[in-house]
Amino acid sequence: MAPVHNWQLGREMAYPYAPAYPERQFAFVFNINRCIACQSCTMACKSTWTFSKGQEHMWWANVETKPYGGYPQSWDVKILEQLERANPGGQVWRGSPGNDPQAPYGRFEGQTIFEAVERLPEPGSSRVLGYLPADDEWNSPNIWEDNPVGQRGAPRTYDAEGVSLPTHKTWFFYLARICNHCSYPACLAACPRGAIYKRPEDGIVLIDQEQCRGYRKCVEACPYKKSIYRGNTRTSEKCVACYPRIEGRDPESNGQPLETRCMAACIGQIRMQGLVKMSRDGTWAEDRYNPLYYLVHVAKVALPLYPQFGTEPNGYYIPPRWVPVDYLHQMFGPGVEQALERYARPDRELLAVLQLFRRSNRIIFRYELQEGPKLYETTIAGHPFTVYNDTVIAYGRDGDEIFRTQVDEPLHVRPPQHQNSI
Ligand code: SF4
Numbered sequence: 225m226a227p228v229h230n231w232q233l234g235r236e237m238a239y240p241y242a243p244a245y246p247e248r249q250f251a252f253v254f255n256i257n258r259c260i261a262c263q264s265c266t267m268a269c270k271s272t273w274t275f276s277k278g279q280e281h282m283w284w285a286n287v288e289t290k291p292y293g294g295y296p297q298s299w300d301v302k303i304l305e306q307l308e309r310a311n312p313g314g315q316v317w318r319g320s321p322g323n324d325p326q327a328p329y330g331r332f333e334g335q336t337i338f339e340a341v342e343r344l345p346e347p348g349s350s351r352v353l354g355y356l357p358a359d360d361e362w363n364s365p366n367i368w369e370d371n372p373v374g375q376r377g378a379p380r381t382y383d384a385e386g387v388s389l390p391t392h393k394t395w396f397f398y399l400a401r402i403c404n405h406c407s408y409p410a411c412l413a414a415c416p417r418g419a420i421y422k423r424p425e426d427g428i429v430l431i432d433q434e435q436c437r438g439y440r441k442c443v444e445a446c447p448y449k450k451s452i453y454r455g456n457t458r459t460s461e462k463c464v465a466c467y468p469r470i471e472g473r474d475p476e477s478n479g480q481p482l483e484t485r486c487m488a489a490c491i492g493q494i495r496m497q498g499l500v501k502m503s504r505d506g507t508w509a510e511d512r513y514n515p516l517y518y519l520v521h522v523a524k525v526a527l528p529l530y531p532q533f534g535t536e537p538n539g540y541y542i543p544p545r546w547v548p549v550d551y552l553h554q555m556f557g558p559g560v561e562q563a564l565e566r567y568a569r570p571d572r573e574l575l576a577v578l579q580l581f582r583r584s585n586r587i588i589f590r591y592e593l594q595e596g597p598k599l600y601e602t603t604i605a606g607h608p609f610t611v612y613n614d615t616v617i618a619y620g621r622d623g624d625e626i627f628r629t630q631v632d633e634p635l636h637v638r639p640p641q642h643q644n645s646i
Pocket residue numbers: 402403404405406409410411412429445446447448449450451462535
């Protein structure tokens with residue numbers, strides 16, 4: 225095991241390989257508040273990559289209803305329980321979120337999946353703490369769809385009196401998931417064949433199908449369960465981050481990097497994907513006007529999914545406003561209160577950056593703001609709040625303008641002669 229710095233945990237941690245960081249890192253932000261579980265993303269991925277014989281149970285992109293749903297079933301509860309058993313009562317964070325880029329969420333004092341494995345009765349038998357899901361746990365990707373948590377002690381029914389913010393008494397939310405193309409991938413760490421690699425140019429994690437012998441060590445190790453075994457080829461497969469699109473090799477891209485298929489298909493406009501600049505020490509290089517850098521490191525509204533697992537996932541989520549904070553804290557770490565507060569009352573820049581989601585399929589490398597006139601004043605949770613019609617301009621890799629859009633969306637009224645266009 226080599227010591228590596230995990231900035232999401234605010235500390236060094238043990239990992240089987242010495243640190244090596246890509247020039248840029250594939251990363252994404254999903255705004256849970258906007259997801260409508262239409263599953264367009266899921267089907268876009270399925271129809272592109274996993275429509276063949278032997279892949280019937282394989283959903284590289286999925287959307288599950290939390291807290292009960294999961295693909296495979298109970299994946300997160302199971303690994304959380306394993307960690308708790310390995311380190312009873314010790315899976316805690318210390319300190320509080322601040323401005324230290326080496327520890328923006330405080331310090332995680334518990335054990336990661338790479339560390340907790342040493343506490344197993346037979347240390348050395350595995351490199352990563354994990355488990356292999358049973359075959360039937362992969363069968364129902366959308367199990368418990370739309371099932372809410374009831375009020376304490378009540379059955380799982382909707383609240384007849386209705387609900388209001390900040391926390392709903394009955395709640396659920398949709399968690400959209402793909403492989404996180406982690407900075408310290410558990411799948412890669414566990415593979416005895418060395419068949420899994422992380423690309424130096426964009427940090428995408430791939431399985432070399434020629435090298436893989438289907439031992440399923442990656443399936444067992446990935447805490448997010450995003451490496452999946454295929455019986456008819458006897459190999460494991462996983463999300464490839466639509467790498468031909470990222471490389472600008474899609475016929476529609478004109479050589480420019482395009483976002484993945486699941487991002488491009490998103491009806492709810494919850495998804496934004498990018499390629500963030502990395503420093504030599506594995507932290508994100510300062511890139512103030514990159515929208516992902518802004519959302520994660522400046523506005524701090526987007527948080528990593530289960531950072532305590534230790535893989536440094538590159539998927540970030542704007543947490544849902546109506547869900548009890550202790551549940552969100554477990555899922556996204558200590559930055560939750562700050563993120564919710566910021567999202568509920570966005571400042572001028574955040575409101576403008578939120579308009580960048582899904583106006584184009586091209587990857588945005590930089591944005592610029594142009595201030596516009598005041599639209600109106602109001603109050604949110606007793607605080608004054610002013611909305612301006614600012615313009616936000618998105619630029620591509622080569623500095624060309626991709627699009628510009630405004631905070632106030634233009635209203636289009638269908639002319640009477642086209643009232644029914646169907
Ligand atoms: S999410 Fe899982 S499969 Fe994807 S890179 Fe991380 S450990 Fe590997």
